[in-house]
Amino acid sequence: MTLGYDPWLHTADGAEKLAKACASVGATLKPLDSNPVDAVWTDRPAPTLGKIVPHDLRFAGEDSQSKLARIRKQIAELHAGALVVSDPHAVAWTFNIRGAGCRAYAVADQLCDHPE
Numbered sequence: 560m561t562l563g564y565d566p567w568l569h570t571a572d573g574a575e576k577l578a579k580a581c582a583s584v585g586a587t588l589k590p591l592d593s594n595p596v597d598a599v600w601t602d603r604p605a606p607t608l609g610k611i612v613p614h615d616l617r618f619a620g621e622d623s624q625s626k627l628a629r630i631r632k633q634i635a636e637l638h639a640g641a642l643v644v645s646d647p648h649a650v651a652w653t654f655n656i657r658g659a660g661c662r663a664y665a666v667a668d669q670l671c672d673h674p675e
Contacts, residue, residue, distance in 0.1 A: 611658040
């Protein structure tokens, strides 16, 4: 048996754990080029196109530069070279931004590259 998975939806560590679990029952894990759910979900809502806006410091409580400095310090203490922040809530908190990416939460639904 082969279990297909969307590599965009799993971390490398998660995929490795899935592969080990598959192997333990004689199955294999295969990354797919496209997600079958995406192929059949024809009435999926369109992505929102709302603007990303700064979250006022009086509500955020701390500016993003201070948050980034604390995060960099933690990364250094862990002897890591980088941190991937993929959770939209964590991105919004870190950079003090809000957007219209989701009806339930005012998070930014974007990919972000912030080397500093």
